[in-house]
Amino acid sequence: MSIQPLDALPLETLRRRSSTKWRSFPHDVIPMFVAEIDFALAEPITRALHEAVELGDTGYTPPQPGVREAFVGFAERRWGWSVDPERVRWTGDVMMGVVELLRATVAPGERVVVNPPVYPPFFDTVAEAGAVVEEVPLLDTGDGWQLDLAGIEAALAAGARAVLLCNPHNPTGTVFPREALRELAAIAARHGAVVISDEIHGPLASSDTPFTPFLTVSADAEAVGYVVTSASKAYNLAGLKCAVIVTASEAHARIVQALPWEVEWRTGLFGAISAVAAFSSESDAWLDALLARLDANRRLLADLLAEHLPRARYRLPEAGFLAWIDVSAYGWGDDPADPIREGAGVALHHGPFFGSQGRGHVRLNFGCGPDVLREALQRIGAFAREAAAASSAGTVAELVSRR
Incomplete structure (x- = not known):
């Protein structure tokens, strides 16, 4: 139909x-x-926000706002991704999550690979974390764009400590294939680097190019990867402030749990309420x-x-x-x-x-x-x-x- x-x-x-x-x-x-x-807005989001306004429900975001459960359900329905709810944490927006992960995994002055042309805040976020941008541009094949995996390996071999990945990619709209993501994970594992994957555009992949969450591609990806994503791009909720940080390894889960409490407190209550509604099957x-x-x-x-x-x-x-x-x-x-x-x-x-x-x-x-x-x-x-x-x-x- x-x-x-x-x-x-x-x-x-x-x-x-x-x-x-x-x-x-x-x-x-x-x-x-x-x-x-x-x-x-999607009607379930409008309904949830209207109810909150009518109740005067404008206080602090609670310790368990339901975001993790809603995201777990969404990931399973839309992508077949089984996420451990204990490895989901929330924050104000994707770039907040990215900068905190960079601070936790990269020392000041160390280099972080980005793949331009890329979302402008990537450059600023790396600098905010005290790190240095290393550009490994996308390759233009004539028919599309792809990751320069050889260039990324050379950068990591020369000492870069992380890859900040935009998956799907902004501004090109590229959905990276599973094989490329698997190879990226293997490269990062060989060099002891991490991959932080901004997957905010994941819900917006077209039906003819299915989206692959980075953490699902291999055991290497589980070991090296972090995902930061949000309902905000697909559902137009950027001003309400809610994103999720997802891990797939015990070691990375411990790093995320050790982030300052303020990382979670930055989540807006309306952001959490709207994210729960957006990630629900009703939307x-x-x-x-x-x-x-x-x-x-x-x-x-x-x-x-x-x-x-x-x-x-x-x-x-x-x-x-x-x-x-x-x-x-x-x-x-x-x-x-x-x-x-x-x-x-x-x-x-x-x-x-x-x-x-x-x-x-x-x-x-x-x-x-x-x-x-x-x-x-x-x-x-x-x-x-x-x-x-x-x-x-x-x-x-x-x-x-x-x-």
Whole structure:
């Protein structure tokens, strides 16, 4: 039976939101930069939060908020992953969990491997933990991206102590295959390193590229790995603050249990309440409808780019609602998000923020209604045509200044 794609909220409703997406730019700019989506919350989440507000249930998060049990059920239903509930702990968000794990496993000044182009906070989080970033970029195969396993092994052999993995990958939307993750785990085990896997986009993998949690791939992965994940990306709950840290070995479970109490106390009560509702089976139908919408949108985006920006390079992401687009052929500079925003009135994320490999790129959020996606690409296409026409008589900067 086909699943009806989820409908986005009307723009007039969305513009009443007070989140970063809707308060960063004037109303004539279409915001497609930050990872927020344009849909109503899943009804079980809305119901749980309404009840909490009606009760005035706004105090401290309890010692056992039900998050571990809810996540264990979700992982089993969605991925066939049997998680030991005693090896699940919670915190405020994924990056909080990552930085605390880095502090616990990497000494100040030691190196941590990241795979750019990658989520910009990875660079900041490594520095916050007192460690040093070592870049081992993804390999562009021409058809997609893959981990540079030989490069990662060389970095670990030379002394790097950890790999900070983005799985599925942001911004490329790559779902790494089980075989690659298994080899990564074996490499880390050979060199006594750890792998911290940010799996926040895992619930958003498309049906044709199933997501593989890192800790499930091998005994090596269980021994070297930590997973940090959250319902916040799939269910649009980032402001409520709840994530989980998962381990699969006794040694790593002891490390997580030894983290300061404050790591757990940073979890927001509304974050815990909403995570429990999101991870429940009652929210599965909503998630399936969202995935149907995102699948339609990623394909619509390919058609719109072919029509309006035919020189752009884009590959269908295998997970998430973020598109990594190379627009360097249009000559808009290393950071094309700025001229696009100023010239077309569409706010995209800055490619260079994801590493030097992002020069000439933008990241576009297609977690919206198809009508919004169409208008955005029409605007950018019109800007591209005007810029091309203006290049013989003036400059793109002059065109932008006339907007």
